[in-house]
Amino acid sequence: MADNSYDAIVVGSGISGGWAAKELTEKGLKVLLLERGQNVEHVKDYKTATQAPWEIPHRGRRTVEMTENHPNLRRDYVLNEQNLDWWAHESDSPYVEKKPFTWFRGYQVGGRSLLWGRQSYRLADVDFEANLKEGIAIDWPIRYKDIAPWYSYVEKFAGISGNKDGLAILPDGDFQPPMPLNCVEKDVAERVKKAFDNKRHIIIGRPANITQPLEGRVQCQYRNKCWLGCPFGGYFSTQSSTLPAAMKTGNLTLRPWSIVTKLMYDKDSKKATGVEVLDAETNETYEFNAKIVFLCASAFNSTAILMRSATDIWPDGLGSSSGELGHNVMDHHFRLGANGIAEGYEDKYYFGRRPTGIYIPRFRNLDGEKRDYLRGFGYQGAASRSGWSRNVAEMNFGAQLKETLSEPGPWSMGITAFGEILPYHENTIKLSKDVKDKWGLSVLEMNAEIKENEKKMRVDMMNDAAEMLEAAGLKNVNTFDAGYTFGQGIHEMGTARMGRDPKTSVLNGNNQVWDAKNVFVTDGAFMTSAAAQNPSLTYMAMTARAADFAVNELKKGNL
Incomplete structure (x- = not known):
């Protein structure tokens, strides 16, 4: 196998990408896992996780300089000196707010699996049925019974206490x-x-914090420093859980500092042939080939990659034939109570x-x-x-x-x-025509709001x-x-929704892009509605389910 050819490419190494890498490698595929940011090694790179407050220059709090340099991060708790490098820097990776939008991103190996709140809840029957019963947007192409076995599968491996x-x-x-x-x-x-x-x-x-030892991980120590990385592996992250499992197979190649600019698409076979990668450190461009591609770059970034792909065939990008790519932005609205x-x-x-x-x-x-x-x-x-x-x-x-x-x-x-938040068609993201990031790529324009x-x-x-x-x-x-x-929930969802009809959705019920059946999107982009529960457990389950389907289809020669 040539250095640039793999059975599968996974874009993004966060919660969804880590699961895709684990499942595909364990099923025997040679997998390239691409991450746009730095590598973070388990334990070794959790530099502040065991420090006492007095060992940190400003006791872990934000400084005036940090506040001035991070106008988006300063909007909430995420801005502090203990893990600043685990949040995307606005100067390198800006975005445009047509309407106020707070977007907190984790650009490193592990993504926001190192930073998440770990609340892990299943969606219920009522959540999958609501759109159809209420005449909102489109119907989910699956029901609870379709995903229930996969919820069980990922709960056992990730370790959910409850x-x-x-x-x-x-x-x-x-x-x-x-x-x-x-x-x-x-x-x-x-x-x-x-x-x-x-x-x-x-x-x-119900957090992804273990209360009993699991797969070499030590149970939660009740330190409540999860956002700094856990040297004990007490909570689920790519580093503590899925990445070691994938590495153990000998089938994984991890490549950090790799920004996927677009999917390469063959119009004759109607399939992706691989991805184009911009090296974030050298600015050199590479191409990697694969039989299947899993987009797990986080909801909006996966959609941005689709928008930049196959534009000679679809001006708005691969997956845009329905007119729904980039639409139906969702989050969870909060910050009130008693x-x-x-x-x-x-x-x-x-x-x-x-x-x-x-x-x-x-x-x-x-x-x-x-x-x-x-x-x-x-x-x-x-x-x-x-x-x-x-x-x-x-x-x-x-x-x-x-x-x-x-x-x-x-x-x-x-x-x-x-x-x-309901899935409103008019809540959108799109590529800016005017603003570029550090690497010359068009950034996203956010145009979303809550309604009556x-x-x-x-x-x-x-x-x-x-x-x-x-x-x-x-x-x-x-x-x-x-x-x-909008966005403060850090639960961005939608923009490449699942559905039953290629005329009204970007993906089918197996997370396949209708316009390229060997491309799968299994992060928050696929969500057809948001429910009220934290969504990450659903991403895990849907990723494992899609990986199982993809490998079976590959073996049958259908991909």
Whole structure:
């Protein structure tokens, strides 16, 4: 096999790309895994993961210089000195905001699998059926039963901890033992369940943090430093999990600093022949050939690659024949909810820094209830005690202050809502005609916004939060709405949706591009609707499913 020829090429090494590489190599294919950014080696390159705060120049916080140099990253928590190099730099990789859009990207081996919040939930039957029943966009080409075995498959390997809660809206999975609710959360959960006639549930979050050893990984150490890389492998990432499995086969070639500029397409066979790569360090161009290509570069970047491909046949790019490529941008809108004080628990505390909180599954617009908006939302949050850094206004100096701060502060609990955004055709991305990145490639223009449906939903998202905390007996309950900018959920989805008809979708039910059947897109671009749950587990399951299909089709000679 020539150096530039492989059985399969995987573009992107994040959550989806890592799974594609693992599945394809384990099935015997020689695979080239391309990553546009730097290599990050497990443990070795987690440079700040074991540092104490006083060992970091600015205690891990952002500096004035960082704030000035990163106008997009500074919009949220992601800007800090401990892992700055794991977020894409705007000066190298800008984008255009036709409407306000916050886009946080991870350009390195592992992508955002090193940075994600790890909340891992299955979509339910109602999520796959909603578009068809409500006449929104197009119907998903699959149902829950089609993906359920693949959810189980990836849960077992990734290591998802959680409780079997028996809720139809949030199907149970193959879990490791759950992390515990703390004393306040347990009491609040019981009171909410009783107050709302068993129709609202507070459960422990289901994170990709293992609670038992798994495949050479050590269980979570309750350090809550996941965003710095975990030397123990306590949470699922490409580095801790899928990449070692792929490397073990001897079938993987990893090439960092490799920006895929386009797919090479043969109009006679109607298939891709490989990819064109721009070396991010030398600016040299290379071509790599393969029988199949998996695009896993993150939703918008995979779509951008399609837009730059086969433009001599389709001016808007490979996969654009339906008119849907770049459309139907989705995210989860959030940053609102409620908090309050829990009295009477001053003699109680909890163990360590638990890397997950509580989850409240969707309860609106179910079982015949109809609000003045479609779909629904869930909540994430936690109860905790404030620490030494709290401000005690009435004891603001001297020994009295020191003595007070040596004890934990009062218990409080907060919950933040995450709501579904409908797939609107007019929410789009497209290639800019004017702005280029560091390497001379056209950047993306973002043109997306929430609409009346989501704005009406946000009223309930905030009021329902307060209603539950008050029903649970919390005091001084306050609501909050910090405002939402599209993209802040870091759950960008859509732009190359799945469907049943090539006239209305970019991909079929096996994640194949209708216009090139040996090209598969298995990151967030394929999502036909967003649901209210965190989407990464669905990307994993769909990637494993598509890889299995692709190899079987390859063996049959259909690709």
